[in-house]
Amino acid sequence: MHSITxxxxxxxxxxxxxxxxxxxxxxxxxxxxxxxxxxxRSAIADTDPMMSEALRRVIDAQIGPRRPGALYRNVDxxxxxxxxxxxxxxxxxxxxxRCAQWALIVKDxxxxxxEPFAIGSAWTTSDYxxxxxxxxxxxxxxxxx
Numbered sequence: 001m002h003s004i005t006x007x008x009x010x011x012x013x014x015x016x017x018x019x020x021x022x023x024x025x026x027x028x029x030x031x032x033x034x035x036x037x038x039x040x041r042s043a044i045a046d047t048d049p050m051m052s053e054a055l056r057r058v059i060d061a062q063i064g065p066r067r068p069g070a071l072y073r074n075v076d077x078x079x080x081x082x083x084x085x086x087x088x089x090x091x092x093x094x095x096x097x098r099c100a101q102w103a104l105i106v107k108d109x110x111x112x113x114x115e116p117f118a119i120g121s122a123w124t125t126s127d128y129x130x131x132x133x134x135x136x137x138x139x140x141x142x143x144x145x
Contacts, residue, residue: 059086059102064123066104070133074126079106081133082116094118 063084066072070081083105085091091103100120108114
């Protein structure tokens with residue numbers, strides 16, 4: 001009868017390969033060309049009319065009824081919309097976010113001497129439109145309004 005503790009392996013096995021988990025890289029794998037996929041995504045949206053129409057509808061829903069001259073309230077205060085920026089490059093620069101598609105420049109009407117500032121918060125059910133604005137002063141680029 002053989003003892004388990006006295007068993008000696010007669011063959012040498014090669015070491016198992018070291019494989020990183022999918023979310024980690026250890027420098028042995030080639031880096032994907034082009035870096036992050038975000039620039040490609042915006043290029044597709046520019047060339048595909050269905051994608052640009054869908055993006056326009058999403059942006060319209062996020063902006064909501066906030067047009068230049070509109071006055072709205074939420075839990076943070078009351079704000080007058082001065083400019084609606086739909087140019088993604090300008091919105092990204094204003095908000096300092098790589099993924100921004102639009103921005104609003106608003107002024108707090110409850111604070112005397114308040115300076116205008118840029119926001120990118122979407123219209124929610126907690127926002128309340130006090131006064132409608134005009135649709136003429138919207139900044140447009142590429143036919144998207």
